[in-house]
Amino acid sequence: MTTDWRPSASFEMLGLRAQVLRQIREFMAEHAILEVETPVLIHSAVSDPNIQSFSVGFHHPNQPDQKKLYLHTSPEYAMKRLLAAGSGPIYQIIRVFRDNESGKLHNPEFSLLEWYQPYYDHHDLMDEADALLRKLDFKRTIRMSYSEVFEHHTGINPHQTERMELQKIAKQAGLHTAANDPSLLLDFIFSSKIAPNLGHDQPVFIYNYPACLCALANLTNDDPPQAERFELFISGVEIANGFNELCDVTEQKHRFEREMQLRHQTGNTDHTIDQRLLDAMTSGLPECAGVAVGIDRLLMVMKGCDDINQVIAFPVDRA
Amino acid sequence: MAIFSTNEFKPGLKVMLDGDPCAIMGNEFVKPGKGQAFNRVKLRNLKTGRVIERTLKSGDVMEGADVVDLELQYLYRDGELWHFMDQNTYEQYATDEKTMGEAAQWVKGEESCIVTLWNGVPLTVSAPTFVMLKITETDPGIRGDTATGGSKPATLETGAIVKVPLFVELGEIIKIDTRTGTYVGRAK
DSSP states (O other), rough: OOSSTSSOOOOHHHHHHHHHHHHHHHHHTTOOOOOOOOEEEESSSSOTTTTTTEEEEEEEESSSSSSEEESOOSSHHHHHHHHHHHHOOOOOEEEOOOOTOOTTTOEEEEEEEEEEEETTHHHHHHHHHHHHHTTOOOOOOOOHHHHHHHHHHHOOOOOTTTTTHHHHHHHHHBBOOOOOOHHHHHHHHHIIIGGGGTTTSOEEEEEEEEEOTTTTOOBOOSOEEEEEEEEEETEEEEEEEEEEEEOOOHHHOOOOOHHHHHHHHHHHOOOOOOHHHHHHHHHHOOOOEEEEEHHHHHHHHHTTOSSSGGGSSSSSSGO | OOEEEGGOOOOOOOOEEEEEEEEEEEEEOOOOOSSSEEEEEEEETTOOOOOOEEETTTTTTEOOOOEEEEEEEEEOOOOOOOOEEEETOEEEEOOOOOHHHHGGGOSSSSSSEEEETTTTTTEEOOOSSSSEEEEEEEEETTTTTOOSOOOOEETTTSSSSEEEETOHHHHHTEETTTTTTEEEEEOO
């Protein structure tokens, strides 16, 4: 008999998890943010080429063919459809699923807190996230722009630096892969040289990312444009990611198509664009900001854990 | 030679890095939420012993290195080269001083050593963890002095010099830990 049947997290940790979930729900109720549920099984998998979905077969009792569905990797698209339909502020605490992710900071299924505030921009939402963190007994947050923190640690401006210079810094930092893609170079430099130093004295929000790292964030009209995106770092760990959300359906469609092209280049062809999201945005997504918080990692930094298995009762190898 | 992808990198796997054979020590998955996945890999250069950290994009590959560890018997030194034999196949291998490294000062003959071969040629030699060697030169022992804790240098039959307690005598056989080069005790 093995001991794999036992939880890998302590009961103290499971108690803390329950307490944090309760405090989040209290906070959301105090702020009149509505708790919602959206499907885990979805028709259109996420288009982001860096995120991989699990697929499952669905047999409808009255249809001969099996249909392919996906486990959601984030409730983002469905929650935006609720916003477009007029929900007002909403939040959700839900398990999401990502294939090909496992390590000290990753379990293929993990718990997300995701919330949206119509008519907020990303700074307003950082204020609200700060209030939530204070309720959970974290220190007051500080904010630094992506370029500020990038220049501080590498001496270069991430928005304007030539690719060759980024390649040089990446190579010095130990990147073995030959890379031309500026987003890969920036991600590598940020995650190896910068992120480990962030948020040790107090939680830090990093905001306004280079346009190539925009994901679903709105872009400013600056030259060069900046993505109105932010991330939260505590004890060197990425805890949350948020956007001043892109509401322009034409630009959204354009980004979807570009992501599909990237997927096709890597031989990944079975994804379709989420037409219902585009229809919702055509009907009108209110200007809003949204953020996703990794609850497992939040628990890790609260207790100084270095492995996600210490905060999950049954991580994937014991599931 | 085989090609290995980041998802096959396990501790102990031997791969080529910048022309040198390396052993993988660790492989950590790193991924920004919205970015590409990486593997941060820790390797030991088997030639220099140096530990290196490299990051690969997940799914990238490295060429395998033809590295094997053999247990060989040390036979003799011919002045320039040290000669070893595989006791199963009777195949003989010769290594130079550079390859012998630290191991050279601990062997006198007939010891079983771990010899790491790269493409069939000795790359490194590890002496047995413990060796028994005779003292050929040291100051006279202070009989009965087992308490003061003092030490003195002693030259061994292989030429190595180690620190031994004051009571140890010329001609005695002592046990040495070759990992640290320290005296462990007198032969029983």
